[in-house]
Amino acid sequence: MNRGSAAEVIIAIIPIVGIVMGSVVVFFYLLWNHKRKTLLIKAGQYTRADFDLFAFSLLTGLLLVTVGISLTVFLAIAKGAGYGLLGGIIPLSIGIGLLIYHGIRRHDRKP
The missing domain is CATH 1.10.287 (Helix Hairpins)
Structure with missing residues (x-):
């Protein structure tokens, strides 16, 4: 494998890794936010946010x-x-x- 094709492979992988990392961050944000809201509801402290x-x-x-x-x-x-x-x-x-x-x-x- 020459250097040109190795560089092309690395350049092609960078957006894929970025999309996967962003998806992982969004997934865990949604998961933790759901668990937080569930615990607040169980504790009776949840107030629904108003959306204008x-x-x-x-x-x-x-x-x-x-x-x-x-x-x-x-x-x-x-x-x-x-x-x-x-x-x-x-x-x-x-x-x-x-x-x-x-x-x-x-x-x-x-x-």
């Missing part, structure tokens, strides 16, 4: 719109019109949808 969908839709929508616009502009300049442009159009359209949802909910929340 209204604020989440605003924040996520703004982030996705800004990322989508920058990716769309960059990919349009770099590659032109093609399937690669979907990498920017998809987050842009999701962000616009979330901002529309936020706007509709904002008008519904007023008394």
